[in-house]
Amino acid sequence: MPLKSCLPVSSFTRDVQSWGKLWEPGEGIKSPNTKENLGRDYLEAASVLVSHKHLGPVDQSTLTRVDDTLPTLGKSESSIVPHILVCQSLDDIESAARQKLSRKAWVYYDSAADGLHSFRTNRLDWAKISFRPRVLRNVARVNMQRRILGHVANLPFFIAPAAMAKLGHQDGELCLAKGAAEKNIVYCSSTYSSISHEELAPCFDRQEGRGALSFQLYVPKSKGDSRALIERAKALGCKSLVITVDTPVVGKREEDDRYKAELEIEEGREVPRTTSAANNEEAPILRGYHSSTVDWDDILWMRKAWGSNQGPVVLKGIQTAEDAYLACLTGVDGIYLSNHGGRQLDFAPSAIRTLLEIHKFYPQVLDDVEVYLDGGVRRGSDIVKALCLGARGVGLGRPFLYGLSAYGTEGVVKAIEILSDEIETAMRLLGVTDLDQLNPHYVNCSLLAKELPENVTPTNPMRQHKL
Numbered sequence: 001m002p003l004k005s006c007l008p009v010s011s012f013t014r015d016v017q018s019w020g021k022l023w024e025p026g027e028g029i030k031s032p033n034t035k036e037n038l039g040r041d042y043l044e045a046a047s048v049l050v051s052h053k054h055l056g057p058v059d060q061s062t063l064t065r066v067d068d069t070l071p072t073l074g075k076s077e078s079s080i081v082p083h084i085l086v087c088q089s090l091d092d093i094e095s096a097a098r099q100k101l102s103r104k105a106w107v108y109y110d111s112a113a114d115g116l117h118s119f120r121t122n123r124l125d126w127a128k129i130s131f132r133p134r135v136l137r138n139v140a141r142v143n144m145q146r147r148i149l150g151h152v153a154n155l156p157f158f159i160a161p162a163a164m165a166k167l168g169h170q171d172g173e174l175c176l177a178k179g180a181a182e183k184n185i186v187y188c189s190s191t192y193s194s195i196s197h198e199e200l201a202p203c204f205d206r207q208e209g210r211g212a213l214s215f216q217l218y219v220p221k222s223k224g225d226s227r228a229l230i231e232r233a234k235a236l237g238c239k240s241l242v243i244t245v246d247t248p249v250v251g252k253r254e255e256d257d258r259y260k261a262e263l264e265i266e267e268g269r270e271v272p273r274t275t276s277a278a279n280n281e282e283a284p285i286l287r288g289y290h291s292s293t294v295d296w297d298d299i300l301w302m303r304k305a306w307g308s309n310q311g312p313v314v315l316k317g318i319q320t321a322e323d324a325y326l327a328c329l330t331g332v333d334g335i336y337l338s339n340h341g342g343r344q345l346d347f348a349p350s351a352i353r354t355l356l357e358i359h360k361f362y363p364q365v366l367d368d369v370e371v372y373l374d375g376g377v378r379r380g381s382d383i384v385k386a387l388c389l390g391a392r393g394v395g396l397g398r399p400f401l402y403g404l405s406a407y408g409t410e411g412v413v414k415a416i417e418i419l420s421d422e423i424e425t426a427m428r429l430l431g432v433t434d435l436d437q438l439n440p441h442y443v444n445c446s447l448l449a450k451e452l453p454e455n456v457t458p459t460n461p462m463r464q465h466k467l
């Protein structure tokens with residue numbers, strides 16, 4: 001096999017001659033012995049690899065790190081990660097993290113479902129909305145404060161729940177909590193935080209202007225466990241409860257599964273992943289790690305268990321206008337439009353599409369509940385677009401994980417500062433001085449509007465449900 005047509009993937013070599021146009025040997029490859037340094041095109045190409053193209057282990061002694069030959073301008077002496085001051089955008093922070101993260105961490109953070117369509121569309125859809133700026137207005141003073149998830153925050157965005165921050169940095173979620181507290185924004189911590197919530201809560205000393213902790217709940221299989229988690233969140237003084245509802249099973253994240261399979265093969269323990277689709281009561285549910293039975297009725301008792309004086313309850317993972325409407329009928333305070341960063345159902349709509357769908361079919365939802373959203377948000381201008389369309393606040397997941405992975409708490413603070421700068425600048429250039437002045441007239445959504453469904457469930461959606 002000519003060397004030109006072989007690509008090392010992790011510590012294995014694969015024949016890429018048959019990839020055709022997907023990948024040109026030698027193109028876009030910075031560091032041949034690590035996949036972390038390769039671009040999205042590579043990941044795309046890797047996703048079509050088949051096992052019979054697997055050629056065997058790579059002789060590591062034949063490889064050199066191309067990074068070693070890169071110019072050092074803007075890089076600190078001791079590491080290949082650029083100096084934090086060089087980072088001007090969230091993409092810069094992501095590139096820095098990519099240099100530093102272990103393959104295991106990169107794969108977990110970056111992975112998304114199936115063919116990555118939703119993952120990509122999440123970002124692309126923001127670019128389909130343009131601004132309609134107004135001029136000749138006094139914009140010297142700008143106010144970016146907003147009540148987000150029950151807390152008066154300095155900025156209209158929050159740190160979305162993301163598990164396993166310790167994979168990226170030894171201080172894990174503490175970096176997120178400290179960054180949020182310093183900048184007075186909300187941190188919504190994951191059920192699967194790799195640092196205990198008891199350690200995170202003291203970072204927010206309950207003073208005004210010191211950020212706030214929100215609790216994300218993956219509904220466990222047992223009702224008792226759900227109740228216990230809700231009680232724990234209350235005892236810790238969490239300001240809101242965010243119930244994730246888009247995970248009756250976990251999405252098929254191939255990059256993650258491929259990595260696990262490679263590890264198992266290397267370690268000589270091959271574990272079959274696919275279970276049969278047996279349908280009896282006792283059979284394990286394929287990818288069913290949390291409750292696969294949770295339904296609208298459960299939201300009613302969870303709402304009650306949280307209590308009415310405790311702060312908002314929000315449903316995370318709403319992806320259609322009908323479900324947004326149904327959510328309003330459960331008495332929750334907010335809905336959180338999300339396709340889980342493209343990690344659950346591939347081809348699920350981006351949150352901004354769902355928001356437009358709500359505008360088109362159930363606009364009253366926007367008056368009834370607070371609307372949050374996330375997915376592919378990488379610019380302050382994305383946040384401003386969402387706010388123009390009625391979102392109360394916007395979450396970001398991966399960017400903060402990348403911030404802490406590259407630079408610890410400083411990286412989280414830096415990411416917040418970049419977004420703050422971008423929002424403030426966008427507001428002035430749009431001609432507004434307060435977030436409350438943002439409205440749909442400041443954006444042109446006609447490109448996305450053309451792609452919305454023509455109609456939704458035509459009858460009263462409640463007829464199909466017990467509520």
Ligand SMILES: Cc1cc2nc3c(=O)[nH]c(=O)nc-3n(C[C@H](O)[C@H](O)[C@H](O)COP(=O)(O)O)c2cc1C
Nearest residue numbers: 109160161162163190244340341375376396397398
């Ligand atoms: C590594 C990772 C872990 C995540 N863990 C959780 C979680 O524990 N609970 C949850 O509700 N969502 C989780 N999410 C989804 C995020 O809350 C959020 O919806 C998503 O990251 C938004 O997309 P973005 O990463 O493009 O900002 C996770 C996402 C990532 C990337």
